[in-house]
Amino acid sequence: MRARLRSLPMLGLAIALVASLLVGCGGASTPAVNRGVESSGSTGASSSAIGLPSTSPAQAAPSQQTGSGGSSALPANWDRKIVRNAQLTLTVGDVEQELAFVRSTTTGVGGQVISSSTSYDGDRQVATVGIEVPSEQFDSVMTTLRGSQLVRKVEQETTSSQDVTGQYVDLQAELANDQATLQRFLALQQQATAMTDILAIEQQISRVQGEIEQLQGRINFLDHTTSYSQINLTLQPVGAPAQATYPTPNLEQVIANAWAASMRFVGRAVSALVTVVVFLWWLWLIAAVGWAALFLVRSRRRSAAPPPNAA
Numbered sequence: 168m169r170a171r172l173r174s175l176p177m178l179g180l181a182i183a184l185v186a187s188l189l190v191g192c193g194g195a196s197t198p199a200v201n202r203g204v205e206s207s208g209s210t211g212a213s214s215s216a217i218g219l220p221s222t223s224p225a226q227a228a229p230s231q232q233t234g235s236g237g238s239s240a241l242p243a244n245w246d247r248k249i250v251r252n253a254q255l256t257l258t259v260g261d262v263e264q265e266l267a268f269v270r271s272t273t274t275g276v277g278g279q280v281i282s283s284s285t286s287y288d289g290d291r292q293v294a295t296v297g298i299e300v301p302s303e304q305f306d307s308v309m310t311t312l313r314g315s316q317l318v319r320k321v322e323q324e325t326t327s328s329q330d331v332t333g334q335y336v337d338l339q340a341e342l343a344n345d346q347a348t349l350q351r352f353l354a355l356q357q358q359a360t361a362m363t364d365i366l367a368i369e370q371q372i373s374r375v376q377g378e379i380e381q382l383q384g385r386i387n388f389l390d391h392t393t394s395y396s397q398i399n400l401t402l403q404p405v406g407a408p409a410q411a412t413y414p415t416p417n418l419e420q421v422i423a424n425a426w427a428a429s430m431r432f433v434g435r436a437v438s439a440l441v442t443v444v445v446f447l448w449w450l451w452l453i454a455a456v457g458w459a460a461l462f463l464v465r466s467r468r469r470s471a472a473p474p475p476n477a478a
Contacts, residue, residue, distance in 0.1 A: 248335045248393040249328055251305050255312060256323040256401040262292045265317045265402050269296055272311055276304040278395070294402040305396040312400070319405055335389050342382045349375045 259265040278300035285294045300308045356368045
């Protein structure tokens with residue numbers, strides 16, 4: 168009994184010591200929180216005198232993209248955005264009929280013809296046509312075009328796919344962030360009274376609205392390119408057998424060929440003459456010296472001979 172009574176003061180002292188430590192830790196943590204609040208408040212006040220958002224849309228977007236822009240953060244049931252295009256070259260029995268078949272197939276699945284041209288290589292007709300079809304009908308349309316009764320051979324087929332899901336999610340995140348920033352600026356515009364503050368807010372609103380329009384345009388472009396696939400076709404006829412042909416003489420071409428041949432001959436002759444003259448330069452020097460010596464000898468003979476009257 169006495170041992171228990173002696174241990175009670177020690178137990179109370181231990182409880183009091185633990186309580187004082189807990190109270191001390193709680194009191195020490197409170198100033199730290201207050202200091203954090205005060206520092207954040209001073210930062211906001213220094214960013215703008217009228218209370219403009221301290222974080223610009225360009226700075227806030229990356230933090231939002233980190234959570235949802237990466238492919239690893241995409242939900243399992245996310246509708247992926249795939250851009251699919253194809254190039255197809257077909258040899259057909261009748262180009263005009265196959266062109267009509269391509270158009271009817273395209274409109275039958277809800278697509279459209281975006282370009283078409285026809286050219287002739289002699290009597291052979293060659294057509295190129297570009298179509299857009301819904302992405303979910305891409306494979307079936309390709310199978311239908313290849314399996315047409317008029318197709319004799321698939322000369323070339325190229326299919327490309329590009330996953331733009333990550334880019335699409337990033338644009339959505341930037342758009343949501345800019346829209347939230349715009350709402351904050353609009354709310355501040357209702358509270359502003361000074362003219363300088365109103366002008367500053369209007370400038371920021373105009374900038375954010377321009378960014379929103381650009382992002383929305385890029386999103387709409389991705390929506391269209393992923394909802395519709397483009398197929399470019401080249402339709403060419405079956406090659407006709409080669410026939411023996413005899414060229415018809417063309418007088419104008421004959422004259423042109425003769426003139427060209429004569430000019431080549433003149434050029435070669437002039438080149439040979441210039442080569443001889445330049446190569447035999449020393450021969451011309453010797454001839455000049457000999458002619459000068461002969462001229463001097465003749466001059467002396469004439470001067471030494473007596474005149475006829477004296478004889």
